[in-house]
Amino acid sequence: xxxxxxxxxxxxxxxxxxxxxxxxxxxxxxxxxxxxxxxxxxxxxxxxxxxxxxxxxxxxxxxxxxxxxxxx
Amino acid sequence: xxxxxxxxxxxxxxxxxxxxxxxxxxxxxxxxxxxxxxxxxxxxxxxxxxxxxxxxxxxxxxxxxxxxxxxxxxxxxxxxxxxxxxxxxxxxxxxxxxxxxxxxxxxxxxxxxxxxxxxxxxxxxxxxxxxxxxxxxxxxxxxxxxxxxxxxxxxxxxxxxxxxxxxxxxxxxxxxxxxxxxxxxxxxxxxxxxxxxxxxxxxxxxxxxxxxxxxxxxxxxxxxxxxxxxxxxxxxxxxxxxxxxxxxxxxxxxxxxxxxxxxxxxxxxxxxxxxxxxxxxxxxxxxxxxxxxxxxxxxxxxxxxxxxxxxxxxxxxxxxxxxxxxxxxxxxxxxxxxxxxxxxxxxxxxxxxxxxxxxxxxxxxxxxxxxxxxxxxxxxxxxxxxxxxxxxxxxxxxxxxxxxxxxxxxxxxxxxxxxxxxxxxxxxxxxxxxxxxxxxxxxxxxxxxxxxxxxx
Numbered sequence: 001x002x003x004x005x006x007x008x009x010x011x012x013x014x015x016x017x018x019x020x021x022x023x024x025x026x027x028x029x030x031x032x033x034x035x036x037x038x039x040x041x042x043x044x045x046x047x048x049x050x051x052x053x054x055x056x057x058x059x060x061x062x063x064x065x066x067x068x069x070x071x072x
Numbered sequence: 073x074x075x076x077x078x079x080x081x082x083x084x085x086x087x088x089x090x091x092x093x094x095x096x097x098x099x100x101x102x103x104x105x106x107x108x109x110x111x112x113x114x115x116x117x118x119x120x121x122x123x124x125x126x127x128x129x130x131x132x133x134x135x136x137x138x139x140x141x142x143x144x145x146x147x148x149x150x151x152x153x154x155x156x157x158x159x160x161x162x163x164x165x166x167x168x169x170x171x172x173x174x175x176x177x178x179x180x181x182x183x184x185x186x187x188x189x190x191x192x193x194x195x196x197x198x199x200x201x202x203x204x205x206x207x208x209x210x211x212x213x214x215x216x217x218x219x220x221x222x223x224x225x226x227x228x229x230x231x232x233x234x235x236x237x238x239x240x241x242x243x244x245x246x247x248x249x250x251x252x253x254x255x256x257x258x259x260x261x262x263x264x265x266x267x268x269x270x271x272x273x274x275x276x277x278x279x280x281x282x283x284x285x286x287x288x289x290x291x292x293x294x295x296x297x298x299x300x301x302x303x304x305x306x307x308x309x310x311x312x313x314x315x316x317x318x319x320x321x322x323x324x325x326x327x328x329x330x331x332x333x334x335x336x337x338x339x340x341x342x343x344x345x346x347x348x349x350x351x352x353x354x355x356x357x358x359x360x361x362x363x364x365x366x367x368x369x370x371x372x373x374x375x376x377x378x379x380x381x382x383x384x385x386x387x388x389x390x391x392x393x394x395x396x397x398x399x400x401x402x403x404x405x406x407x408x409x410x411x412x413x414x415x416x417x418x419x420x421x422x423x424x425x426x427x428x429x430x431x432x433x434x435x436x437x438x439x440x441x442x443x444x445x446x447x448x449x450x451x452x453x454x455x456x457x458x459x460x461x462x463x464x465x466x467x468x469x470x471x472x473x474x475x476x477x478x479x480x481x482x483x484x485x486x487x488x489x490x491x492x493x494x495x496x497x498x499x500x501x502x503x504x505x506x507x508x509x510x511x512x513x514x515x516x517x518x519x520x521x522x523x524x525x526x527x528x
Contacts, residue, residue: 034144035144035147059152063133
């Protein structure tokens with residue numbers, strides 16, 4: 001997915017997930033905006049978030065890692 | 073040819089392509105002070121355009137349908153990098169009316185033809201109607217199915233003998249006949265209809281004028297946003313295999329100043345008829361009597377634009393960018409001031425029916441010296457991915473005369489070392505020494521008639 005990476009639904013809202021949070025498949029991790037379309041990106045594995053690799057509101061490209069998740 | 077540029081140029085151009093043409097466009101942008109964005113698939117992450125562009129965005133996996141043809145990914149890449157124009161190169165999305173339109177809707181300038189122009193020229197029947205209306209000669213034909221023998225005879229009188237009759241469902245040389253005499257027309261039609269009904273279950277047959285000893289000669293044109301158009305003379309692309317061009321040259325050894333003037337004027341008429349904006353090419357078939365017929369119009373930069381650049385001394389990618397920015401052209405036509413030949417060096421084995429030979433280039437040494445130009449994206453250690461076309465490079469030789477250009481090309485081919493993959497270099501070496509080629513005596517059928525494989 002190519003677009004702009006957002007950690008929350010709107011700037012006022014809290015981030016979807018942060019370091020230390022447990023996630024399971026289907027949990028929304030972030031939003032990538034492309035051509036005014038907001039695409040929710042869901043976790044594909046369950047585990048604990050170890051690191052967020054991209055700063056909020058920065059551009060991302062195809063195949064770019066966004067989160068480090070320690071699988072459980 | 074110094075020219076004062078008045079238009080505001082683009083800040084940043086995204087190049088929606090790969091390989092040598094992406095690099096070619098980046099080079100011109102740098103020389104014009106315009107920033108560049110390369111987009112690339114996972115298969116191209118180690119490619120030169122990615123390294124040489126100011127920014128690079130990965131747009132998908134190796135298959136082009138998921139990357140270089142994926143419109144939404146390319147537009148998204150233009151948005152996150154704030155590119156204000158997109159150069160599509162050749163192939164991929166360069167003649168895609170939908171892409172041109174989407175760029176327009178997003179306020180990104182598509183450096184190429186508008187959606188209407190692409191659509192108008194993309195459909196062959198439509199293009200022919202437009203060209204006939206504009207007074208551009210087209211291959212005369214029956215414009216529909218032949219009803220019976222009498223109709224066929226009447227058509228052959230209108231079209232002029234010899235004629236070619238073809239089954240609409242035919243292909244691969246089947247259901248096709250050339251007729252030279254009027255008394256044979258009706259019988260041949262009946263024979264093709266029988267053949268076609270048996271082979272394809274469809275006996276529809278149409279008629280076209282048979283082009284004797286055809287040459288593929290195309291005219292480079294340019295048109296600006298203000299209704300001015302010009303031509304930049306011809307390129308002879310008759311050396312081709314299954315419609316894939318292998319060698320191009322300008323001027324054509326078949327050309328005369330009078331024919332160039334006539335074809336140039338026809339090409340300008342073609343451009344004016346569609347209010348053409350940008351650089352483009354009008355392709356013609358030319359018969360042995362120097363009668364020429366419109367084939368199609370390409371609304372993009374072509375692989376062989378390089379030889380025109382070499383003989384007129386002007387950068388055609390720069391011209392595309394200037395025209396897209398709104399710069400007017402003078403309307404003056406350009407004549408060749410030298411002779412240029414281009415050999416397409418592909419990773420293919422000409423002795424094994426041109427089988428593609430992707431893989432890693434282990435050794436690489438380019439020829440050099442005066443009058444030699446190489447447009448390429450490869451280097452020693454580069455792996456040619458199997459996902460795209462097999463082009464390794466375009467080798468261009470420029471000299472004062474055709475004879476000198478051929479000698480120069482021979483010398484350069486002998487210096488050229490590409491190890492690790494099979495290439496078409498051995499084929500070009502034989503071609504440059506072929507007597508018929510040296511005499512300039514060839515048609516589009518040349519490679520069907522010459523047993524090159526046994527000579528390599």
